[in-house]
Amino acid sequence: MAPALEVPAAWFASAPELPGHCVRHGLPATRREDFVVKSRPKLSPWRRTLLPGHSSLDRAGEYARSVKLTRVSGWPLCGRCGRVRTAGLVLANVLFFGGVAMLIASLVLRAQADGPVPMLLVPILGAFAARGPRRSSEGRECSHIV
Numbered sequence: 437m438a439p440a441l442e443v444p445a446a447w448f449a450s451a452p453e454l455p456g457h458c459v460r461h462g463l464p465a466t467r468r469e470d471f472v473v474k475s476r477p478k479l480s481p482w483r484r485t486l487l488p489g490h491s492s493l494d495r496a497g498e499y500a501r502s503v504k505l506t507r508v509s510g511w512p513l514c515g516r517c518g519r520v521r522t523a524g525l526v527l528a529n530v531l532f533f534g535g536v537a538m539l540i541a542s543l544v545l546r547a548q549a550d551g552p553v554p555m556l557l558v559p560i561l562g563a564f565a566a567r568g569p570r571r572s573s574e575g576r577e578c579s580h581i582v
């Protein structure tokens with residue numbers, strides 16, 4: 437597995453000239469995208485929240501104080517990265533708007549039913565199944581801002 441690429445946030449703020457090749461694959465860029473990159477700050481271990489005097493709220497505050505958002509303009513993407521990005525955006529929109537539609541449909545069905553509707557459990561279980569197991573952020577091949 438390739439090591440993570442660490443890029444200083446100040447470098448992006450200086451509006452650098454970005455390469456003409458995909459950073460991940462080294463292939464020629466077929467398009468450029470603007471987006472916001474979020475840093476992955478190093479936090480205290482989650483086990484600390486188990487100690488008296490510490491809570492998940494403290495950890496959330498620590499995250500909010502240390503996370504950095506940096507706007508990136510014209511980031512080069514190869515064809516493969518562009519397809520993955522497009523598929524991810526389409527999937528995110530389908531899940532979001534499909535979820536809203538399912539929520540509204542379930543409210544309408546429940547309002548029209550006289551008693552419990554066991555079929556309404558299907559979208560809830562489907563959402564849990566679609567979420568899948570939580571993956572650790574350790575060892576993922578991804579660029580991030582420090």
Ligand SMILES: [Zn+2]
Binds near residue numbers: 459462513515516
């Ligand atoms: Zn690529």
